[in-house]
Amino acid sequence: MAAAARRAVFTGLGVLSPIGSDPDSFFTALCERKSGVRRLSFADPSGLPCPVGGELPEFNPKKVITNKDHLKSFKMMARTVQMGLVAATVAFRDAKLEIGRLDPDRAGVEFGAGMIASELDDLGRAARISMTAADGPVSLGTWGEKGIKDIPPLWMLKYLPNMPSCHASITLDLRGPSNTITESDAASLLALGEAYRIVQRDVADVMIVGGAESKMNPLSQTRHNLFQQLSKCADDPAAAHRPFDRDRDGSVLGEAAAAVVLEDLGHAQKRGARIFAELAAFACGFDRARDGTVMAKVIRTALQRAGAKIDEVDHVNAQGLATPAGDRWEAKAIREVFGPRTPVWAPKGNFGSAGAAAGVVELVGSVLALDRRQLPPTRNCENPDPDCPVHVHTKGIRPIERPFAVKLNFTDMGQVGVAVIRRWES
Amino acid sequence: MNHSRRVVITGMGAITPLGHTPKELYANQLEGNSGVGPIFRFDAHTFPTQFASQVKDFDLAKHIRDPDRFRHCGLNTKFALAAAKQALTDSGLLGNNRVDRTALGVYLGSGEGSHDFPNLTLSMALACPADGYKVDPTTFYRHSLRTFGSAHEYEMEMHTTSGHVAEEYALEGPNYTCQTACAASGQAVGEALELIRRGEADAVLTGGSHSMIHPFGVTGFNLLTTLSMRNAEPVRASRPFDLNRDGFVLGEGAGMVVLEELDHAKKRGAPIYAELAGYGTTADAYRVTDSHPDGRGAIACMKLALKDAGLKPGDLDYVNAHGTSTQVNDRAETIAIKDVFGEYAYKLPISSSKSMLGHLICAAGVVELITCVHIIRNGVMVPTINYETPDPDCDLDYIPNKPREKHVDRALSNSFGFGGQNVSLIVSRFAD
Numbered sequence: 020m021a022a023a024a025r026r027a028v029f030t031g032l033g034v035l036s037p038i039g040s041d042p043d044s045f046f047t048a049l050c051e052r053k054s055g056v057r058r059l060s061f062a063d064p065s066g067l068p069c070p071v072g073g074e075l076p077e078f079n080p081k082k083v084i085t086n087k088d089h090l091k092s093f094k095m096m097a098r099t100v101q102m103g104l105v106a107a108t109v110a111f112r113d114a115k116l117e118i119g120r121l122d123p124d125r126a127g128v129e130f131g132a133g134m135i136a137s138e139l140d141d142l143g144r145a146a147r148i149s150m151t152a153a154d155g156p157v158s159l160g161t162w163g164e165k166g167i168k169d170i171p172p173l174w175m176l177k178y179l180p181n182m183p184s185c186h187a188s189i190t191l192d193l194r195g196p197s198n199t200i201t202e203s204d205a206a207s208l209l210a211l212g213e214a215y216r217i218v219q220r221d222v223a224d225v226m227i228v229g230g231a232e233s234k235m236n237p238l239s240q241t242r243h244n245l246f247q248q249l250s251k252c253a254d255d256p257a258a259a260h261r262p263f264d265r266d267r268d269g270s271v272l273g274e275a276a277a278a279v280v281l282e283d284l285g286h287a288q289k290r291g292a293r294i295f296a297e298l299a300a301f302a303c304g305f306d307r308a309r310d311g312t313v314m315a316k317v318i319r320t321a322l323q324r325a326g327a328k329i330d331e332v333d334h335v336n337a338q339g340l341a342t343p344a345g346d347r348w349e350a351k352a353i354r355e356v357f358g359p360r361t362p363v364w365a366p367k368g369n370f371g372s373a374g375a376a377a378g379v380v381e382l383v384g385s386v387l388a389l390d391r392r393q394l395p396p397t398r399n400c401e402n403p404d405p406d407c408p409v410h411v412h413t414k415g416i417r418p419i420e421r422p423f424a425v426k427l428n429f430t431d432m433g434q435v436g437v438a439v440i441r442r443w444e445s
Numbered sequence: 446m447n448h449s450r451r452v453v454i455t456g457m458g459a460i461t462p463l464g465h466t467p468k469e470l471y472a473n474q475l476e477g478n479s480g481v482g483p484i485f486r487f488d489a490h491t492f493p494t495q496f497a498s499q500v501k502d503f504d505l506a507k508h509i510r511d512p513d514r515f516r517h518c519g520l521n522t523k524f525a526l527a528a529a530k531q532a533l534t535d536s537g538l539l540g541n542n543r544v545d546r547t548a549l550g551v552y553l554g555s556g557e558g559s560h561d562f563p564n565l566t567l568s569m570a571l572a573c574p575a576d577g578y579k580v581d582p583t584t585f586y587r588h589s590l591r592t593f594g595s596a597h598e599y600e601m602e603m604h605t606t607s608g609h610v611a612e613e614y615a616l617e618g619p620n621y622t623c624q625t626a627c628a629a630s631g632q633a634v635g636e637a638l639e640l641i642r643r644g645e646a647d648a649v650l651t652g653g654s655h656s657m658i659h660p661f662g663v664t665g666f667n668l669l670t671t672l673s674m675r676n677a678e679p680v681r682a683s684r685p686f687d688l689n690r691d692g693f694v695l696g697e698g699a700g701m702v703v704l705e706e707l708d709h710a711k712k713r714g715a716p717i718y719a720e721l722a723g724y725g726t727t728a729d730a731y732r733v734t735d736s737h738p739d740g741r742g743a744i745a746c747m748k749l750a751l752k753d754a755g756l757k758p759g760d761l762d763y764v765n766a767h768g769t770s771t772q773v774n775d776r777a778e779t780i781a782i783k784d785v786f787g788e789y790a791y792k793l794p795i796s797s798s799k800s801m802l803g804h805l806i807c808a809a810g811v812v813e814l815i816t817c818v819h820i821i822r823n824g825v826m827v828p829t830i831n832y833e834t835p836d837p838d839c840d841l842d843y844i845p846n847k848p849r850e851k852h853v854d855r856a857l858s859n860s861f862g863f864g865g866q867n868v869s870l871i872v873s874r875f876a877d
Contacts, residue, residue: 066586095733123730124745132624134557134602139580143573146566157566159660163491167664175665176733176863180557180603180624185864188728194742197728197866198632201603201624209621216639222749237582238565241589246599302645304547305611305620313547313617432608434620 027218028443030292031114031280033106033229034383037073037273037370041109046387048369049395050416054257055370056271061235069249071256073273073370074235080105089190095173096186097135102276103183103231104190110227110278111191114292118192127195127223129214130184131207131230133375136238137178145169183231183276195223201375204338205303206230207277208378208428208436212301214281224286229278230376243272248342260372261399262339262365263346263407270341273371277380296386299423299441300325306433311352317435318356318425325423325439332361333421334394334412336385338428339365340372341399349429350407362412364388368398378428382438385424389442392419446753452641453875455648455715456536456703457815458528462498462696462802466531470812471819474827475848479680479801481694486658487562494672496679497658498696498803500524515609517596519558522606524699524808525654529610532650532701537715539614544713550618550646551611552637554629556655556807558601559662564592606654618646624807627767628726629653630700631810631860631868635724637704647709654699655807666695669734671771683804684831685768685797686775686839693769696803700812719818722855722873723754729865735773740781742867747785747857750869754855758786761793761871762853763826765813766843767861768797769804778859779839794851796844800830810860810868817856817872825850 032042037055039045048055055073064070078098083105084090093101107128116126145166149157176182181199188197196217200210207230214226234243243249250269252259261267287294302321306313322332335353340346353363366384367373373380388394394417403411422442429435459466462480463473473480480498489495500520505512508527515523533539538549572584599605607622619640625632630653637651657666666672673692675682683694710717727749729742736742751758767778783790798813805812820826825848832845853874860868 062582066583066590068590092733124727127728139569139572139582139585140578142566143569143580144578146570147573147575149566150570155567155570156563157570159488159562160491162566162660162664163489163493167493167667170664170668172668172670173734174668176669179626179863181626181862181864181866182733185728185733185866188730188865189732192730194728194730194745196726197625197864198636198726199624201622202607202620203602203604206604213621213636216636216643216645220639220643237580237585238589241568241586241593242598242601244590245593245595303619303621305551305608305617307612307615307617316547430604430608432604432612434604434608434611 025219025221026284027215027281027298028284028287029279029295029386030282030287031110032383033109033113034277034380035075035102035106036275036380037075042387049366049384050393052396052398053369054398056256056259058256062237067240068244069271070253071259072271075274083108095177097177099135099231099233100182100186102233103130103229104186106231106276106278107187107227107229108190110280114280121225123192123194125195125223126193126225127217128184128187128193128197128227129210130199131210131375131378132180132183132199132201133203133232135178135180136236139237141171141174183229187227193227202434203430204374204377205428205430205434205436206375208426208438209303211379211438212303212436215298215301218281218283224283226281227278228281228379230379231276232374232376233274234272235274258399260341260368262341262368262397263350263404263411264400265402265404267341267343267346271371273373275370275373275376275380277376277383279379294443295390296443297441298438300439303436306435309348309433311348311355314352314429314435315355317437318352321437321439327423327439329357331421332423332425333419334362334364334424336381336424336426337363337365339367346407350409353409359408360410362394362417363409364394364412365397382426385426385440388419389424394419446755448642450642451707452638452704452721453707453710454702454718454721454818455705455710456532458531458701459812459815460500460503460524460528461698461812462500467815474801474816475825477828477830477846481679481682481803483679484658487660489663492663493667494663494674495676498694499658500698518600520656521556521558521654522609525555525606525610526613528699528701529614529650532703533614536703538648538703546615547617548647549616550620550640550649551607551616552621552633552649552651553607554623554633554653554807555606557603559659561593561597562660616650625866626862626864627806627809628860628862628866628868629807631870632726634811634814634870635726635868638721638724641704641706648703648705650701650703652701652811653808655805656697657806658695658697681831683770683800685770685800685829686836686843687832688834688836690770690772690775692771694803696805698805698808698812700808700815702811717875719821720873720875723750723871725749725753725869727867731865733864736777736861736865738777740777742865743778743781743861744784746867746869750871754871759789761855761857763820763856764793764795765817765856765858766795766797767859768799770799776838779841782841790841794826794842794844796827796829798827813858814870814872817858820856821853821874824852
């Protein structure tokens with residue numbers, strides 16, 4: 020490997036989640052086993068196969084973004100984009116970074132994002148006036164002639180997946196590398212890995228790494244209800260997402276955004292930044308057979324790069340998708356590397372699956388856990404599945420004594436990312 | 446900069462409007478042929494723009510066995526599978542079990558699939574009152590859940606393209622997909638380079654694939670007024686750096702290259718087409734709607750690529766411009782090139798492949814990189830066609846209309862995307 024002398028640390032955190040919209044309340048809610056999953060409220064969900072999910076209880080971006088020029092561009096942003104921008108801004112401020120004092124050419128941004136669905140109201144009338152009869156169909160000819168004129172001119176820019184990072188680069192004046200990773204449930208963790216490489220190769224000192232995803236709109240709900248394996252436990256929403264539990268039957272959708280400031284250690288120390296934890300290593304791969312073989316190899320590679328022994332790992336922060344096959348697959352890989360004793364924690368039990376945002380949102384959980392020496396319990400894993408032979412931590416707050424935590428995310432196709440973080444000893 | 450692990454290109458593949466192999470593409474580019482014509486992917490006769498640069502006669506069955514497995518996939522994934530197979534075959538990595546498959550990665554800059562236009566618009570129309578804008582979600586759910594195809598919706602997701610490619614060709618190393626609009630495949634190539642330099646992979650199949658020639662794609666670009674509307678003369682519509690340019694021409698396709706660590710390539714006797722010597726990436730941090738008028742981000746980006754390659758501006762022999770044929774891009778890119786290269790900018794030949802191919806969006810960067818490799822190997826630079834009336838603001842040598850012979854050792858390829866995303870790649874003749 021090339022010289023990897025530069026170390027990277029976390030110096031700022033921002034999180035918006037169904038169980039808390041700042042790091043403190045997020046972590047407290049995790050420790051108190053709170054659930055953010057309820058019957059959906061953004062629109063009447065009665066027609067949906069899975070009418071429950073994790074929504075942000077309140078989201079008021081104007082509390083965070085106060086600059087008039089930046090506020091003006093809010094109408095060009097889908098909810099996902101607004102959430103990502105707010106999380107990035109909060110993390111930036113949490114790290115006590117200041118526009119004007121930070122060298123903009125040495126600061127960049129990486130996001131994990133997915134497809135951002137169009138709001139129906141942007142297109143509804145265009146579709147309506149293009150109908151040929153009362154029951155359809157929509158005429159492409161009329162759409163081209165009249166429909167298009169009825170759509171907001173900047174429609175497409177509102178929904179491009181790279182918009183969270185572009186708006187963050189504009190709002191926070193980040194002129195270094197900017198990228199958006201779109202690998203589904205592994206997206207934002209893979210973005211973190213890339214940001215780590217960027218800091219290590221010395222083209223940036225500061226990277227804002229985020230993830231944002233809201234499926235709280237009708238088009239996303241239809242699409243994900245059709246192809247994603249979602250829970251049928253609608254009558255008890257808070258108990259629906261059950262990672263590694265014997266009776267799990269699928270995920271629930273949660274909306275969330277988070278961002279971390281990943282900073283070169285020397286840069287952070289020079290400006291006296293508060294350090295939460297260190298990113299000790301990252302590795303990724305593709306588990307083609309979907310049997311845990313490559314996933315286990317990727318975990319081992321990450322541990323080796325971090326110089327972490329198995330008994331130095333406090334916990335594995337798992338994907339915990341709560342699908343029957345997904346959790347078995349993941350548990351097999353974790354078991355192969357760690358054996359039966361290392362605690363496994365799956366924070367999705369509290370707020371559901373936040374897709375592309377999940378990696379960084381969940382990572383913030385482990386960063387805070389290491390910082391506070393407390394591991395929260397996994398919610399809804401009441402009867403651990405014998406087919407998932409790992410030690411899921413389910414009861415109470417566990418004191419943290421070991422220095423490392425492992426964050427794992429993967430997609431349904433097999434893209435895997437693994438980050439190893441180390442608690443910071445000042 | 447001195448990189449301890451050098452990275453070379455050992456395979457190439459392309460499915461484009463001007464040919465279904467890299468070789469065919471370059472032959473057409475030397476002829477100054479255009480891939481542009483009336484849109485046949487859907488009935489666009491009432492759209493503000495009615496033409497595009499489309500891939501003709503594409504049949505996945507000609508490329509892989511049992512293509513029915515991918516029937517629910519979008520064109521983006523089908524193009525990617527075909528171009529990937531070419532590149533891997535070319536490099537000798539297809540089905541090669543003498544190499545560690547977990548050290549072979551995939552990094553694509555690839556776009557999403559296309560929405561089911563008839564059923565999505567009908568589901569909205571039936572849920573929208575005749576005199577209003579508010580779509581009723583309950584009615585929408587009722588129609589959309591019944592009419593959308595779950596497999597089609599799934600295959601629109603962006604990770605499926607790199608997933609299918611990795612699965613089909615047994616590539617078990619790092620697997621990434623990025624989406625930075627028109628810069629995506631250039632950025633993918635650049636970050637793939639870094640994966641190899643850092644030892645996280647021995648080789649990476651990288652590039653991009655995209656098709657936005659569908660009703661929502663053309664709608665979106667037409668609304669932004671970025672597409673040419675020269676409906677009477679489609680072939681003459683893409684005219685980068687010409688005074689009378691009026692927007693870009695939407696294209697589609699895929700390009701793939703195999704990047705490989707030099708010693709790894711040598712040890713297995715792989716063909717070495719060129720060296721990927723430098724990569725720079727920056728953000729304008731200016732506006733999502735426009736690039737910076739002084740080319741701020743583009744300037745920093747080209748300088749970073751030069752530094753990364755350990756080269757001075759005068760070392761470059763050719764630039765493949767982003768050159769979209771929009772008023773703003775071509776002017777800002779010209780300003781940026783002058784800033785980086787100074788007086789030498791006037792001696793440096795520049796061309797825009799988009800004059801012939803149109804804009805392949807996420808796939809643009811890598812296809813233009815493949816063009817640079819051909820230029821280095823064959824000594825003939827591709828022209829900028831449709832260049833008729835010089836623009837006083839664009840006063841450099843754009844290789845107008847006819848290919849030109851020149852010994853090119855080092856070429857720069859630029860890609861700039863919506864939101865202020867900039868990528869520059871430098872490719873060099875390989876010398877041991």
